[in-house]
Amino acid sequence: xxxxxxxxxxxxxxxxxxxxxxxxxxxxxxxxxxxxxxxxxxxxxxxxxxxxxxxxxxxxxxxxxxxxxxxxxxxxxxxxxxxxxxxxxxxxxxxxxxxxxxxxxxxxxxxxxxxxxxxxxxxxxxxxxxxxxxxxxxxxxxxxxxxxxxxxxxxxxxxxxxxxxxxxxxxxxx
Numbered sequence: 001x002x003x004x005x006x007x008x009x010x011x012x013x014x015x016x017x018x019x020x021x022x023x024x025x026x027x028x029x030x031x032x033x034x035x036x037x038x039x040x041x042x043x044x045x046x047x048x049x050x051x052x053x054x055x056x057x058x059x060x061x062x063x064x065x066x067x068x069x070x071x072x073x074x075x076x077x078x079x080x081x082x083x084x085x086x087x088x089x090x091x092x093x094x095x096x097x098x099x100x101x102x103x104x105x106x107x108x109x110x111x112x113x114x115x116x117x118x119x120x121x122x123x124x125x126x127x128x129x130x131x132x133x134x135x136x137x138x139x140x141x142x143x144x145x146x147x148x149x150x151x152x153x154x155x156x157x158x159x160x161x162x163x164x165x166x167x168x169x170x171x172x173x174x
Contacts, residue, residue, distance in 0.1 A: 013038025016060055016099055023053055037100070044103040047086070048113045051101060054090055055118060062090035062099055065115070068125035070105075070133040074159035083107040084135060088115070111136040114143075132157040 013033040020040055021028050027050065030041040042050045054062040067089040073079045082104035090099050105112050114137035115122045126137040127146040134155035137143055145152065151168045154161055 013097060013099060016054070016062075016097070019057065019060065020050065020053065023057075024050055036098070038098070039100040039102065041102045041104070044082075044086075044105055044112050047088075047101070047103040048115055048118060051088060051090075051115050051118050054099065054101070061092045061094045064091040064093055065089070065119040065121055065125070066091050066098070068115075068122055068129060070129045070135050070157075072133060072157065072159045084110065084133065086112055086129065086135060105135055109136070110134055111138055113138050114140040116140060131155070134158060 013036055017028075017031040017033055017038050017040055021031065024042070024046060027043040027046040028040050029043060032039050040050070054060055065088060067087075069087050071085045071087060073081070073083055073085070084105040084107070085102045086105055088101040088103075090101065091097070092099075103112060112135065114126055116126065116137075117139075123141065124146060126140055127143060129135050130137060130140075130143055131145045131147050132155055144150075148156070149170055151170050153167060154165065
C-alpha cells in the first residue's frame with residue numbers, strides 16, 4: 001500500500017468517527033484513528049444504537065460484523081474503567097474499511113445489550129463471549145454455553161479463573 005492509499009484509509013476511518021461523534025456526542029467516550037485503525041469507545045447503554053448507525057448510515061455502510069470478543073482488564077493497575085470491554089470489529093464491504101467499537105462492561109452486573117437484531121451472526125459470537133468470559137447479553141435469543149458443557153463451573157478466559165481448577169466429570173448422556 002502506498003502513502004496515498006494509507007491516507008485514504010485513515011481519512012475514511014476519521015470521517016466515520018467524526019460522523020459517529022456528531023450523531024452520539026455524549027455517548028462516544030473516546031476515539032482514535034491511526035494508519036487505518038479507527039476505534040470508538042462508546043457508552044455500553046447505547047451500543048446497539050451505535051452499531052445500527054454504523055451499519056445503516058449512507059456513506060458508512062459497515063454491513064459486516066467480523067468479530068466480537070471481550071477483553072478482561074483485571075490486574076491492570078493503571079486501568080481506569082470497567083473490568084471488561086466488549087469489542088466489535090466491523091467491515092464496510094462496499095468501501096473495504098474497518099472500524100472497531102468498544103463498550104465497557106462492569107464486573108457486576110456483567111451484562112450488555114445483544115446486537116443479534118443488528119447482525120444475526122452475533123448469535124454465536126455472543127454465546128462464545130458468555131461461555132468464556134461470563135458477559136451476559138440482554139435480549140439474546142438463546143444465551144447458553146456453546147463451547148463448554150453445561151456443568152462447567154466458571155468462565156475460563158477470565159483473568160481470575162484458577163487454571164488448576166478441577167471441573168465436575170460428566171458421563172455420557174443417554
